[in-house]
Amino acid sequence: MAPRPLRTAEDLAEAGLVPPDAVPALRDVSRRYSVALTPHVAALAAREPAVARQYVPDAAELKTAPHELDDPTADAPFSPVKGVVHRYPDRALLKPLLACPVYCRFCFRREAVGPDGGLLSEAELDAALEWFATKPEIREVILTGGDPLMLSPRRLGAMLARLAALPHVETLRIHTRVPVADPARISPALLAALMLEKPLYLCVHANHASEFTPDSFPTLRALHGTGAVLLGQSVLLRGVNDSEEALEALFRAMLRHRVKPYYLHQLDPAPGTARFHVPEEEGLALLRALRGRVTGLAWPSYVREAPAGGGKYPLGMKGFDKAADAGRTPPHGWAHSSVGRAADS
Ligand SMILES: *Cc1c(COP(=O)(O)O)cnc(C)c1O
Numbered sequence: 394m395a396p397r398p399l400r401t402a403e404d405l406a407e408a409g410l411v412p413p414d415a416v417p418a419l420r421d422v423s424r425r426y427s428v429a430l431t432p433h434v435a436a437l438a439a440r441e442p443a444v445a446r447q448y449v450p451d452a453a454e455l456k457t458a459p460h461e462l463d464d465p466t467a468d469a470p471f472s473p474v475k476g477v478v479h480r481y482p483d484r485a486l487l488k489p490l491l492a493c494p495v496y497c498r499f500c501f502r503r504e505a506v507g508p509d510g511g512l513l514s515e516a517e518l519d520a521a522l523e524w525f526a527t528k529p530e531i532r533e534v535i536l537t538g539g540d541p542l543m544l545s546p547r548r549l550g551a552m553l554a555r556l557a558a559l560p561h562v563e564t565l566r567i568h569t570r571v572p573v574a575d576p577a578r579i580s581p582a583l584l585a586a587l588m589l590e591k592p593l594y595l596c597v598h599a600n601h602a603s604e605f606t607p608d609s610f611p612t613l614r615a616l617h618g619t620g621a622v623l624l625g626q627s628v629l630l631r632g633v634n635d636s637e638e639a640l641e642a643l644f645r646a647m648l649r650h651r652v653k654p655y656y657l658h659q660l661d662p663a664p665g666t667a668r669f670h671v672p673e674e675e676g677l678a679l680l681r682a683l684r685g686r687v688t689g690l691a692w693p694s695y696v697r698e699a700p701a702g703g704g705k706y707p708l709g710m711k712g713f714d715k716a717a718d719a720g721r722t723p724p725h726g727w728a729h730s731s732v733g734r735a736a737d738s
């Protein structure tokens with residue numbers, strides 16, 4: 394029988410990833426926040442603490458720090474129809490499902506993601522696609538969730554084809570953890586679904602060099618072979634990649650796999666994630682230390698979400714931080730008030 398994903402505190406203890414006496418406390422955590430490690434990730438976590446830390450739950454998750462928020466990026470007020478988040482003038486998110494191959498302990502959508510639910514019905518998907526069809530200002534559709542590569546190739550392919558057929562949609566983007574968390578999912582049918590005439594940017598989430606295994610090279614090479622442009626996104630995490638060496642190794646591993654580091658995210662204040670927090674000044678110092686010594690291709694933008702839905706802005710760039718922190722309209726100059734609040738009612 395093929396190995397199954399680890400989903401419960403008992404599974405984790407059986408795999409030797411947590412001590413047996415931690416099981417009762419972790420059972421409570423797993424009732425609140427989804428847990429999953431694919432067999433691929435479980436094997437990696439068994440030998441690499443920087444991988445285990447990203448996925449193995451911790452009793453501290455049930456303690457919410459005073460600054461932590463349920464919806465730290467404030468998606469809900471920017472959702473004109475179910476499954477769509479429209480915060481910027483030229484692009485919008487489509488969240489076709491909320492399942493992921495693994496559940497990261499620091500996830501900013503941790504209150505929403507999980508294996509059951511969140512899959513848009515056919516009617517809801519039609520309504521979301523209709524919204525995109527009637528918004529000529531949207532030039533980029535960003536599929537996220539959840540993880541869009543968890544969809545069946547048939548469903549994903551049909552969705553991408555419908556979006557790409559909209560004349561005003563110039564580029565598509567998918568944010569995914571599947572290539573490093575469950576490479577076996579990248580089947581010929583899935584690769585075929587990703588082959589589009591219009592440019593597709595595939596943004597791969599990885600936080601530690603060891604997430605790139607011998608399986609990753611053929612997987613990412615095949616994804617690149619679809620014509621997709623491969624980008625990397627990472628979160629700066631205490632105990633995972635909070636050193637110059639770890640970041641350098643991560644970004645160099647991405648480049649060796651044809652993945653261009655795009656974003657390094659400052660951790661969003663999701664509930665129960667305080668153990669991963671690295672202060673901004675420390676993040677800036679780490680990136681400064683890499684600049685010049687390491688190829689410029691390995692240099693991502695270091696970004697943070699402004700509170701209350703102010704949007705993403707780059708850290709360490711004059712002119713951004715103050716406006717966003719003051720809660721004023723961020724420098725991209727878009728009036729948020731034009732967005733409906735339908736989804737939050
Ligand atoms: C992050 C994000 C995007 C994409 O932003 P880029 O800076 O273009 O990568 C789009 N919409 C929402 C709501 C986001 O949070």
Ligand code: SF4
Pocket residue numbers: 492493494495496497499500501502503506538539540570598
């Ligand atoms: S893969 Fe992304 S959306 Fe899913 S749990 Fe991890 S951070 Fe959250």
